[in-house]
Amino acid sequence: MLLWLLLLILTPGREQSGVAPKAELLLKPPWSTTFKGQKVTLTCRESHSLAQGNTLWYRGKNLLRSKRNEIQITESGNYQCKTGGSSFSDAVHVEFSSDWLILQASHPVFEGDNVTLRCQGKDDKYAHNKVYYKDGKQLPNSSNxxxxxxxxxxxxxxxxxCTADKMSFLRTSTQISKYLYIQVQELFPQPVLRTSSSTPIEGSxxxxxxxxxxxxQKPNVQLQFSFFRHSQTLGSGWSRSPELQIPAMWTEDSGSxxxxxxxxxxxxKKGSLRSQIHVQRVPVSNVNLEIQPAGGQLIEGENMVLICSVxxxxxxxxxxxHREGAVRSLGRKTQRSLLAELQVLTVKERDAGRYYCAADNVHGPILSTRIRVTVRIPVSRPVLTLRAPGPQAVVGDLLQLHCEAPRGSPPILYQFYHEDVTLGNSSAPSGGASFNxxxxxxxxxxxxxxxxxxxxAQCSHRVSLSVTGTSGNRTGLTAAAVTGLLLSILGLAAAAAAALLRHARTRRKTGGLSATGTSSYSSSECQEPALSKPSRTDPQEPIHSEPLALMELEPIYSNVNPGDSNLLYSQICSIQHTKENSANCPRMHQKDDEELTVFYSELKKTHLDDSAGQASNRGSVHENDEENYENVPCVSLASDH
Structure with a gap:
C-alpha cells in the first residue's frame, strides 16, 4: 500500500475564511512514518505557544475524546487539531507500518525547506547498503x-x-520500502490580485x-512582490510592499x-491569476474659451492669449x-490636461473677429461659445493743414484749420493750438476734424x-502762419506797386514787347499760367506775399502737405489804367520766386529767390467817342493783333515792396 502524505485535508465546513490563523500540529518523534506498535505524540500549538483551553482533535471526520493539547496515537490516519484561538491545522498523515523497511520524512516541512529522508529497518543493525530513489531514479550521493x-x-x-540489504545468519536479501509522497505544507497560498476598481475612470x-x-509557523520568512500588465513589469519591480499605487489610469492602460x-x-515563487481591467474614458464637456486681456479688448501690437478649458x-x-471666416485653425494642442492655451503675438487690425475653441478626446469635438475680439489702433501722427480764402492770410479772413490722423480707431478727439494755447477741440467718428x-x-x-x-495722444508738426494788413489794404498796396512798375518800363523796346506778347499768348493757350485754378483777384492781391512756410528741422520729413500748394500765388489777370494814357496794361502773371517754383516760370530772370516777377501786356485804349474808328477798323481787328497788344518786359520787385 502506498503511503500518501497529503498537504491539506480539511473536514468540509470546519474552516472558515477570515478567521484566526491555523493551528500548528507537531509530531514526536518528528517522523510521519513509524513501525506498528510504536507510539507518536501529537502536540497542538497556536502562534508558537501551547494551546489555551480546550483543544479539539480529529482523525479524519471523527472527533476524538481528548481535549488536551497533547495526545498519543498508535493508529494510522489523518490528524487535525483546533484551539480556541486558532483555526484548524493542516492535516498530517501518520502511518504505522508493519513492513521491515520504511522510508521516513521529517515533519513539518514547508515549501522551500530542506527535508531529511531516513531509510530505517525494523531491526536496523541488519540493514546495509541503503540506497535512495526519486521517481525510480537513484539520487546522487545517496548510497550506503x-x-x-x-x-x-x-x-x-x-x-x-529506498532499498537496503537485510543481513541474516543464513542469507542476505534486498528489502524495498513503500513509496513515500513527502507532505510539504504551503508556505503561503497562491496570491490573489485585488484592484480598487475593475473599471476605473480615466485619470483616476x-x-x-x-x-x-x-x-x-514561518514568521521569519520574508516575501517580496511584483506586478505586471501583460508581460510588462509595473513600477520599480520587486518590492517588500504587497501594494502598488498607480497615480492615474488611462485608456491605454486597459488590459490583463x-x-x-x-x-x-x-x-x-507563486503568481496570481490574471484580472482584466478596463479603463473608462469620460467625454469632454462644458468647453469654455477665455481671452486675455479680459473681454477681448486689445490694442494693436499687444499679445493675445486664448485659454481653452473643459x-x-x-x-x-x-x-x-479658430477665428470665424478663417479656413485653417489658429493652432492645435494634444495633452492630458483639462486646460490649454495659445498665444497670438503682436495682433493686427485684421485679427479682429469672433473666436472659439474646440476640445475632443475621441468622442467628437465640442465647441465653446464665440467671443468677439476687437483690435483698437492707436492714432498716428496727425497732419495739420491751414486753408485761407486767398493766397495770403490777412486780417478778417476766415482761416480753416484741418487736423487728420491717417490711422486710428474712432472716435478721435482733435485739439487745436496756437502757440501752445488751446483754440478748441472737435471729436470725429471718422476722418479728420476742422476748426474755423x-x-x-x-x-x-x-x-x-x-x-x-x-x-x-499724437501731436502734429507745427505750421507757421503770417497775418498781414486787412483786405482793404491788399488793393492799395498792389496799386502802388503797379504804378512803380509802369514808370520803370516806359523805355523798353517794342520788339522785346512783341516777343513777350507771343510768349504770353502761347502760355495762356496752353494753360501754363494756371496750374491750380482759375480764381480771379484784384490787382492789389498780386503783390501780397504767400503764406509763410514753417521751418523744417528735418529736411527729409515733409512739413507741408496738399494745403500748402493751395497757398501759393495763383495766376492773376487784372487791368491797370495808368490815368489819361490811351493804353491799358494787363497783368498776365504775378509769382513769387522760390527754389520750388522757379521751374514753373523758366523764362523769368531769377536774380533773387524771393523776388516777385510781374508780366504786363500793353493794350491800346479805345475812346468812347471814336465810334467811327471802331466801324472802320472792325474788319481788320483780327488781322493785326499787335496793334492792340504790345508786351512790356517783365520786371522784378523786391518782396518787401
Missing part, C-alpha cells in the same frame, strides 16, 4: 547512507523509496494589492493584470482654436494739433 537531505523541496507529486488612481498570507509573490531567497474629460484631449478761426493781427505764429482716441 542512513539518511540524506533534500534541499528546497516543493509541492509536487514526486515519489520516493488605482491601487493593486497582491494578497497572500505567510504561514504563522497579475502579480507574483516570492521569498527573498527566491526559493518559492469642465470634464479624460485622457488625451485635443484642443484647437477769424484772423486778427495777433493770430500770426505757429499752429499745431493733436489727436487722441484714448490710446495715447
Amino acid at each position: 547512507e542512513d539518511s540524506i537531505t533534500l534541499n528546497s523541496v516543493s509541492r509536487d507529486n514526486s515519489k520516493y523509496h 488612481a488605482m491601487t493593486l494589492t497582491c494578497e497572500t498570507q505567510l504561514s504563522p 493584470y497579475w502579480c507574483e509573490a516570492e521569498t527573498v531567497t527566491h526559493s518559492v 469642465a470634464q474629460g479624460s485622457g488625451n484631449v485635443t484642443f484647437s482654436w 478761426l477769424s484772423l486778427t493781427a495777433e493770430h500770426s505764429g505757429n499752429y499745431s494739433c493733436d489727436a487722441d482716441n484714448g490710446l495715447g
Whole structure:
C-alpha cells in the first residue's frame, strides 16, 4: 500500500475564511512514518505557544475524546487539531507500518525547506547498503547512507523509496520500502490580485494589492512582490510592499493584470491569476474659451492669449482654436490636461473677429461659445493743414484749420493750438476734424494739433502762419506797386514787347499760367506775399502737405489804367520766386529767390467817342493783333515792396 502524505485535508465546513490563523500540529518523534506498535505524540500549538483551553482533535471526520493539547496515537490516519484561538491545522498523515523497511520524512516541512529522508529497518543493525530513489531514479550521493537531505523541496507529486540489504545468519536479501509522497505544507497560498476598481475612470488612481498570507509557523520568512500588465513589469519591480499605487489610469492602460509573490531567497515563487481591467474614458464637456486681456479688448501690437478649458474629460484631449471666416485653425494642442492655451503675438487690425475653441478626446469635438475680439489702433501722427480764402492770410479772413490722423480707431478727439494755447477741440467718428478761426493781427505764429482716441495722444508738426494788413489794404498796396512798375518800363523796346506778347499768348493757350485754378483777384492781391512756410528741422520729413500748394500765388489777370494814357496794361502773371517754383516760370530772370516777377501786356485804349474808328477798323481787328497788344518786359520787385 502506498503511503500518501497529503498537504491539506480539511473536514468540509470546519474552516472558515477570515478567521484566526491555523493551528500548528507537531509530531514526536518528528517522523510521519513509524513501525506498528510504536507510539507518536501529537502536540497542538497556536502562534508558537501551547494551546489555551480546550483543544479539539480529529482523525479524519471523527472527533476524538481528548481535549488536551497533547495526545498519543498508535493508529494510522489523518490528524487535525483546533484551539480556541486558532483555526484548524493542516492535516498530517501518520502511518504505522508493519513492513521491515520504511522510508521516513521529517515533519513539518514547508515549501522551500530542506527535508531529511531516513531509510530505517525494523531491526536496523541488519540493514546495509541503503540506497535512495526519486521517481525510480537513484539520487546522487545517496548510497550506503542512513539518511540524506533534500534541499528546497516543493509541492509536487514526486515519489520516493529506498532499498537496503537485510543481513541474516543464513542469507542476505534486498528489502524495498513503500513509496513515500513527502507532505510539504504551503508556505503561503497562491496570491490573489485585488484592484480598487475593475473599471476605473480615466485619470483616476488605482491601487493593486497582491494578497497572500505567510504561514504563522514561518514568521521569519520574508516575501517580496511584483506586478505586471501583460508581460510588462509595473513600477520599480520587486518590492517588500504587497501594494502598488498607480497615480492615474488611462485608456491605454486597459488590459490583463497579475502579480507574483516570492521569498527573498527566491526559493518559492507563486503568481496570481490574471484580472482584466478596463479603463473608462469620460467625454469632454462644458468647453469654455477665455481671452486675455479680459473681454477681448486689445490694442494693436499687444499679445493675445486664448485659454481653452473643459469642465470634464479624460485622457488625451485635443484642443484647437479658430477665428470665424478663417479656413485653417489658429493652432492645435494634444495633452492630458483639462486646460490649454495659445498665444497670438503682436495682433493686427485684421485679427479682429469672433473666436472659439474646440476640445475632443475621441468622442467628437465640442465647441465653446464665440467671443468677439476687437483690435483698437492707436492714432498716428496727425497732419495739420491751414486753408485761407486767398493766397495770403490777412486780417478778417476766415482761416480753416484741418487736423487728420491717417490711422486710428474712432472716435478721435482733435485739439487745436496756437502757440501752445488751446483754440478748441472737435471729436470725429471718422476722418479728420476742422476748426474755423477769424484772423486778427495777433493770430500770426505757429499752429499745431493733436489727436487722441484714448490710446495715447499724437501731436502734429507745427505750421507757421503770417497775418498781414486787412483786405482793404491788399488793393492799395498792389496799386502802388503797379504804378512803380509802369514808370520803370516806359523805355523798353517794342520788339522785346512783341516777343513777350507771343510768349504770353502761347502760355495762356496752353494753360501754363494756371496750374491750380482759375480764381480771379484784384490787382492789389498780386503783390501780397504767400503764406509763410514753417521751418523744417528735418529736411527729409515733409512739413507741408496738399494745403500748402493751395497757398501759393495763383495766376492773376487784372487791368491797370495808368490815368489819361490811351493804353491799358494787363497783368498776365504775378509769382513769387522760390527754389520750388522757379521751374514753373523758366523764362523769368531769377536774380533773387524771393523776388516777385510781374508780366504786363500793353493794350491800346479805345475812346468812347471814336465810334467811327471802331466801324472802320472792325474788319481788320483780327488781322493785326499787335496793334492792340504790345508786351512790356517783365520786371522784378523786391518782396518787401
